[in-house]
Every structure is written in structure tokens, then in C-alpha cells.
Amino acid sequence: MFILNGACQVNLVFLLMATHSSCSRYPCGTCQKDVGKNDKALQCEGTCGKWFHCSCIFRHELSTTQYRKVAASTDAWVCANCCGDQTLPHFQTTSAIDVFHFDFQKNLPTPKLTVGKQFYLRLLWTYLFGIYCVSNDTLCAFMWNELIAHRGANEVVSSLAHFIFNTKQGRTGAKWSIWWADNCPGQNKNHCVIWFFLDLIRRGIYARIDYKFLVVGHTYGPADRSFGVIEKHTQKIENIYTPQEWCEHVQNSTVSGKIQVTEMSQDDFFDYWEFLKNMYIERNVDIEGNQIQFSKILWFNFGVGEELIDGQIRQTQHPLEVWVRYSHSISEKPQKILYQKKSCIRFNLTHQPDPLYDSYPLPIKYAKACDVQKLAREYVPENARSIYMNLKTLEDDDLSDSD
Numbered sequence: 001m002f003i004l005n006g007a008c009q010v011n012l013v014f015l016l017m018a019t020h021s022s023c024s025r026y027p028c029g030t031c032q033k034d035v036g037k038n039d040k041a042l043q044c045e046g047t048c049g050k051w052f053h054c055s056c057i058f059r060h061e062l063s064t065t066q067y068r069k070v071a072a073s074t075d076a077w078v079c080a081n082c083c084g085d086q087t088l089p090h091f092q093t094t095s096a097i098d099v100f101h102f103d104f105q106k107n108l109p110t111p112k113l114t115v116g117k118q119f120y121l122r123l124l125w126t127y128l129f130g131i132y133c134v135s136n137d138t139l140c141a142f143m144w145n146e147l148i149a150h151r152g153a154n155e156v157v158s159s160l161a162h163f164i165f166n167t168k169q170g171r172t173g174a175k176w177s178i179w180w181a182d183n184c185p186g187q188n189k190n191h192c193v194i195w196f197f198l199d200l201i202r203r204g205i206y207a208r209i210d211y212k213f214l215v216v217g218h219t220y221g222p223a224d225r226s227f228g229v230i231e232k233h234t235q236k237i238e239n240i241y242t243p244q245e246w247c248e249h250v251q252n253s254t255v256s257g258k259i260q261v262t263e264m265s266q267d268d269f270f271d272y273w274e275f276l277k278n279m280y281i282e283r284n285v286d287i288e289g290n291q292i293q294f295s296k297i298l299w300f301n302f303g304v305g306e307e308l309i310d311g312q313i314r315q316t317q318h319p320l321e322v323w324v325r326y327s328h329s330i331s332e333k334p335q336k337i338l339y340q341k342k343s344c345i346r347f348n349l350t351h352q353p354d355p356l357y358d359s360y361p362l363p364i365k366y367a368k369a370c371d372v373q374k375l376a377r378e379y380v381p382e383n384a385r386s387i388y389m390n391l392k393t394l395e396d397d398d399l400s401d402s403d
Helices: 054-058 064-071 080-084 153-166 191-202 222-235 243-251 272-277 366-379
Strands: 003-005 008-010 041-043 051-053 097-104 108-110 124-133 138-145 176-181 208-213 259-263 299-309 312-325 335-338
Touching: 041 054, 051 054, 097 222, 108 243, 124 153, 124 222, 124 243, 138 153, 138 222, 138 243, 153 191, 153 272, 191 208, 191 272, 191 299, 191 312, 222 243, 222 259, 243 259
Parallel strands: 097 176, 138 259, 176 208
Antiparallel strands: 003 008, 041 051, 097 124, 108 124, 124 138, 208 299, 299 312, 312 335
């Protein structure tokens, strides 16, 4: 639980009042001054067990009301010194925690026209994968069309990797990230995404990752609100002829710059499934041999997690295990899964997966290509028609003379 204290929010657990008047036993871990029985202080839950004045931690004194709220919390706090000793990570302020929600918007028809034929003919799809950043209320939209890439697990992980490594919203320096997604098997909930998050822990990108799914009936997340803004804006536009025009209109959906578009190319997509499969393996049982109900999991926890020990909730490091729960309750006993292979290829931190695609454009069905070209010839301006006139089909038929 986060308790607001002035300019920062702190999560603490097992906070105790200093009740001893013999101050020589309790020097503050920061200022080294005595911690008396009437001082507002808390004890580190790391290896040192030292007491700290609240004024030394928060840079200002807490009011009695604030201190009581902190004392009633049920979270853990570890001092910075213990973090330096490579014990539990120090998650003191909300600036150290990133929260994201990602999802696909519904497919965008391309070209988008106002003629009746459009509703009876097949169109190309432009995809929009959005990652909403809670910290700055911004949607990072990654867009491509079906001639560039599909929209499976590799495309999702490639977009996540592009966001984490190549955007300022993804590289904040936070060591704890929380990711929310719709409970969509095969697209969001799959072993490729799970292995990717586990590998981020291995590489030291994050110390802790929580990957959570929205419960059934409550699937309207913050990214969906941004999608609603985009849909409302683009409904007013009669014709959108190319995928590039879709990117421009999505970027201009808000005047505040809260939607930032990245136009993806084939060079941005990698075969993470084959890459991660060298190190990790699918499991259907936990380390105790109990069956895993993968479709019912609502919470994957990586790196550092909480568990109930002797009636108290304690933080524990588990860099090799993935802890899963079937609810969002921290008191539920997690199942512990070891995805790492016993004998695996160990890549160094600079090794990258192979490109996912090696040819452009990707082939589509022949009937769909005929429909798209028919619309393009009749309604798309000639200067925007080239993308539709150079299609490849799965049957390798020649479309150059099709009507």
C-alpha cells in the first residue's frame, strides 16, 4: 500500500516505534544520531536491521497523522545500504516504479473510404499496438500494416523491446515495472512474453517485474481510453488512403502530444520465440510438481516477490523463478515455476535475436489482393496507389493483369 507523505509516496512494512530510551543501542543508519523512544523512525527489513529517522529518509519530518498511516502499512521497506549489498531492491518512491498498460487497438481498415463497396470488399489492415505510460499519461503507439508484419507473440515482444530500449518513456531508470494487459491467450498471455520479462531480469534491466491481467468484466484499461480518442478523431476523416496517413492522423488525435506514434519497419521485428527458446522451456507443472492452470493466471511475478512466512508477508528474491497467482491478492500462496533449461545456450548481454522477416511485402490471400486493388484503382489517388499495385499473394499468382 502506498502512503502519501509530502512530495513522495513510500511503501513500508513492519514499521515499529522506537520504544527504548537507551539510545546508544539505536543509532540512526543515516545521521548516526540516537533514535529515542519519542522519535519517528522505522527499521530496515534488509540484512542490517538498522533504525532510521523518518526525517533522514523523506528529507522532511512526518506529521503524526502521516506517521500513523505509515505504521499501518503492510508493505516492505529496505534501506539503500542493503540495496548496495545486493539484497532486496530499494523501491522507496514511486519514481522508482513504472506502470504500463498495453493492448492492440482494433484493426484499422486501409484504405478507409466512404463508398459502399468498402463494406463488401476485403481491405488491408493497419495495426496499432499501444503502451500507455501511467507516469506521464502518454500512449506510445507502434504502428505497422500486414504487409510488414503480423500481430502475434513475436510482434508483441518486439514492440515491447523497442519501447523499453529505444524510448524515453521506457528507459526511466526505474528498477521495478508493473505491466497490465488484457487476458488474451496467444497474444498477451504466452510463453514468449513471459520468457522476455524473465530475460529482462537476467540482463539486469529490471530488478522486479509484475505482469498482471485485467479480470473478466473489467477490461477497459487506460490504453483503451486513448484508443477511444483516436477512434473519435479518425471517424471525422472521410478518406485515409495509406498506412502512413493512418500514422499521421493517429499522431494528430490530440493537440497535447499525449499520443506518440512510432512507425515500425520489418527491421524492428525479431524472432524472440526462437531466441528465448534456447534458454527457457514451457512448463505445465511448478517446482513442486503441481499442475499449472496457465489460462487462469492473473499475476506473473519476476525477480522479487512477496510471500507469507510465519504469518507475515516478506519480500524474497527469486531471479530464476517465476511466481504466479490466480488472483491479485498478495496473501495468496504463489506457485513457483522454473522456466530455465537445465542445459541451455547462455548468450551474453549484447546478443540479439535474428530478424523475424526477410522479404517485403508479406504475401496475402489472392482474393483479398484482388479486392484491395479494385478499390485502389477506382478510389485511391494515383500518387497513393503504389502500395496496392505491388502486392504478393500466397498462391504466387500474378496480379498485374487482374481487374
